Amino acid sequence: MAGALLEVNGLSRYFTVGKRKTLKAVDGVSMRIYRGETLGLVGESGCGKSTLGRTVIGLYEPTAGTVRFDGMPVSPKRGSSLALRMQMIFQDPYTSLNPRMKISDILAEGIDNHRLVRSKAERSKRIAELLESVGLSEEHANRYPHEFSGGQRQRICIARALSVRPDFIIADEPISSLDVSIQAQVINLMRDLQDEMGLTYLFIAHDMSVVRCISNRIGVMYLGSLVELAESEALFAKPTHPYTQALLSAIPIPDPSEERGRHRIMLSGAVRSPIDMPPGCRFASRCQARTKLCDEREPELRELAPGHFCACHQSNCI
Amino acid sequence: MAGIRADVEASPGTVFKDVINAPVLSVKDMSVSIKTDNGIVRAVRGVSFSLSQGKTLAIVGESGSGKTMTCKGIIGLLPPGGVIDNGTVTLCGLDVTRAHEKTMRQVRGFNVSMIFQDPLTSLNPTTPIGRQIEEMMVLHRPDMNESARKARVFEMLDLVGISNPAERIRQYPHQFSGGMRQRVMIAIALTLSPKLLIADEPTTALDVTIQAQILELMNDIQRKTNTAIVIITHNLGVVASVADHVAVMYGGRIIEEGGVENIFYSRKHPYTQGLLDSVPKINRAKERLFSIPGSPPDLVNPPEGCPFAARCGSRMRVCGSYVPPIMEFGGGHSAACWLYDKRATAPPSAVSATPMLS
Numbered sequence: 001m002a003g004a005l006l007e008v009n010g011l012s013r014y015f016t017v018g019k020r021k022t023l024k025a026v027d028g029v030s031m032r033i034y035r036g037e038t039l040g041l042v043g044e045s046g047c048g049k050s051t052l053g054r055t056v057i058g059l060y061e062p063t064a065g066t067v068r069f070d071g072m073p074v075s076p077k078r079g080s081s082l083a084l085r086m087q088m089i090f091q092d093p094y095t096s097l098n099p100r101m102k103i104s105d106i107l108a109e110g111i112d113n114h115r116l117v118r119s120k121a122e123r124s125k126r127i128a129e130l131l132e133s134v135g136l137s138e139e140h141a142n143r144y145p146h147e148f149s150g151g152q153r154q155r156i157c158i159a160r161a162l163s164v165r166p167d168f169i170i171a172d173e174p175i176s177s178l179d180v181s182i183q184a185q186v187i188n189l190m191r192d193l194q195d196e197m198g199l200t201y202l203f204i205a206h207d208m209s210v211v212r213c214i215s216n217r218i219g220v221m222y223l224g225s226l227v228e229l230a231e232s233e234a235l236f237a238k239p240t241h242p243y244t245q246a247l248l249s250a251i252p253i254p255d256p257s258e259e260r261g262r263h264r265i266m267l268s269g270a271v272r273s274p275i276d277m278p279p280g281c282r283f284a285s286r287c288q289a290r291t292k293l294c295d296e297r298e299p300e301l302r303e304l305a306p307g308h309f310c311a312c313h314q315s316n317c318i
Numbered sequence: 319m320a321g322i323r324a325d326v327e328a329s330p331g332t333v334f335k336d337v338i339n340a341p342v343l344s345v346k347d348m349s350v351s352i353k354t355d356n357g358i359v360r361a362v363r364g365v366s367f368s369l370s371q372g373k374t375l376a377i378v379g380e381s382g383s384g385k386t387m388t389c390k391g392i393i394g395l396l397p398p399g400g401v402i403d404n405g406t407v408t409l410c411g412l413d414v415t416r417a418h419e420k421t422m423r424q425v426r427g428f429n430v431s432m433i434f435q436d437p438l439t440s441l442n443p444t445t446p447i448g449r450q451i452e453e454m455m456v457l458h459r460p461d462m463n464e465s466a467r468k469a470r471v472f473e474m475l476d477l478v479g480i481s482n483p484a485e486r487i488r489q490y491p492h493q494f495s496g497g498m499r500q501r502v503m504i505a506i507a508l509t510l511s512p513k514l515l516i517a518d519e520p521t522t523a524l525d526v527t528i529q530a531q532i533l534e535l536m537n538d539i540q541r542k543t544n545t546a547i548v549i550i551t552h553n554l555g556v557v558a559s560v561a562d563h564v565a566v567m568y569g570g571r572i573i574e575e576g577g578v579e580n581i582f583y584s585r586k587h588p589y590t591q592g593l594l595d596s597v598p599k600i601n602r603a604k605e606r607l608f609s610i611p612g613s614p615p616d617l618v619n620p621p622e623g624c625p626f627a628a629r630c631g632s633r634m635r636v637c638g639s640y641v642p643p644i645m646e647f648g649g650g651h652s653a654a655c656w657l658y659d660k661r662a663t664a665p666p667s668a669v670s671a672t673p674m675l676s
Binding site: 044045149151152179180181182183184185187188191206207208209210212213246247249250251252253254255256257258259264266267270271 | 380381495496525526527528530531533534552553555556557558559561578579582592594596597598599606607608609610611613614
């Protein structure tokens with residue numbers, strides 16, 4: 001791997017709720033994303049994975065911490081120069097395409113705004129290329145979004161992200177609104193495009209098995225912070241954080257006999273609210289290995305084995 | 319929990335005629351069509367299956383395959399413009415398709431209950447959850463007095479694993495987490511001890527660790543109360559963990575049906591094959607996924623012949639013009655596919671041998 005493309009340092013994003021309460025959606029996340037890799041980010045709903053993605057790309061101003069992309073600081077103010085290099089794909093392809101715009105105009109919006117082409121002919125050639133690269137054809141250019149199925153729309157969203165030739169794409173739950181057989185098409189497409197264009201992905205999803213089949217490394221988030229980060233293989237072979245262990249054991253496997261003989265770690269206890277969180281480990285309320293220390297001090301992300309990071313007081317080595 | 323069933327069976331207003339060993343639910347050749355602005359959608363086109371007490375049937379399929387409409391047809395809650403235009407549905411001995419709406423109201427609650435995908439939108443936000451559970455008894459059990467109803471509410475909360483009931487019954491849905499709300503929905507659905515519970519994507523809106531708890535709860539309740547369960551899902555992992563029988567739907571038809579082992583280990587239909595192969599496996603590393611090309615058929619103008627023909631890698635000439643007959647493979651395992659006809663030219667082994675990469 002050729003060095004970090006994206007460096008996130010102590011990134012936090014808080015929201016104010018009600019009068020004096022703070023919701024810590026992302027709280028002190030540090031990580032690196034290397035050129036050409038896919039970093040998968042998993043976690044339950046409300047754990048801050050989407051907020052992290054949006055803060056990284058500069059859609060939200062961070063409350064604290066920095067994001068550096070290829071050495072340059074990212075902030076909403078200097079969006080335009082980085083917009084050509086960072087793009088985003090959203091979860092719902094039904095609401096993220098303007099229903100009144102033709103596919104050709106949707107795809108060319110970035111191209112036109114940044115004046116990336118010189119002539120009309122070049123513009124339509126580029127649109128045809130984009131459509132072809134995502135498995136659609138030139139004749140789709142003059143249609144409107146409602147004429148396409150969910151899977152096709154997600155392909156259009158991918159083509160739109162590719163239109164400005166970015167290096168880095170943040171995909172926020174890109175397949176969770178699609179049917180199983182269509183999910184596979186979109187994942188394969190994303191992988192082919194990565195191979196062809198050398199893209200780097202931050203792939204956000206809640207489905208562990210989907211994340212596994214596309215990611216080189218996986219980060220697990222819990223209530224706003226990263227609790228474990230490791231190479232995919234290492235994470236699945238030796239999950240270290242008690243939350244990761246419970247998460248992996250909870251995923252239903254599509255194999256009845258394996259499913260029956262399986263031991264599940266059942267979590268009890270309530271999920272803490274991210275609003276006005278008490279000190280200590282965020283996972284303590286549901287953790288079986290909880291000690292006094294866990295209630296007092298928040299564990300830091302430590303490197304337990306080369307490349308394997310975990311934030312837990314109880315796990316010392318792998 | 320053993321007392322609950324006896325208590326309800328003896329109660330007035332119970333509609334079912336109990337026949338020993340008869341299936342709780344039997345659906346024969348049911349078709350459902352729905353009038354929409356774009357034309358008449360043939361949502362369900364002749365499905366048949368049956369389910370006995372204490373068993374779980376999983377209906378699997380993509381969105382638009384007709385799985386939800388099949389279940390809404392069974393309990394008589396089709397959307398406006400929707401009708402069952404053919405076939406019979408026998409629920410605890412009663413033909414639901416001919417029943418009067420008044421009878422159906424009795425049937426829903428006493429004999430069959432349904433839980434939905436999103437527990438937040440199915441609960442009333444302005445009513446404490448205790449009263450929402452009690453409502454079932456207020457409507458259907460005039461013989462129960464207030465203290466009996468309260469006792470039953472506590473019993474139900476205990477059954478679904480909600481602790482501290484005295485305080486919880488006074489709280490409103492927004493004070494519950496997603497998993498807790500789904501537990502409340504299950505409590506409401508089971509208050510009158512129905513013979514059949516229909517769960518439409520009950521865990522789709524929940525997180526994985528919570529999903530595991532709810533599935534465990536459903537298995538546990540089934541052991542205690544012997545309720546038959548129809549679960550609609552698109553998650554094959556969920557199917558593997560709860561189902562006894564599986565019906566795979568595609569384009570408004572059941573294209574394969576069988577025991578859970580049959581479907582996972584000796585599937586026959588190319589669609590079932592493709593569906594199982596396209597699921598990313600948690601125990602396999604980064605790899606290229608198998609994918610079925612194309613997209614599901616439009617049910618306003620359903621294709622002639624096999625609904626899957628257009629996407630099928632083993633397609634033969636006959637598939638596009640004639641609906642395949644249901645082929646039996648023994649042990650309740652059947653599939654609607656021409657490949658298993660004696661006259662088929664392509665050997666059935668071709669089903670697993672040719673990956674169709676898009």
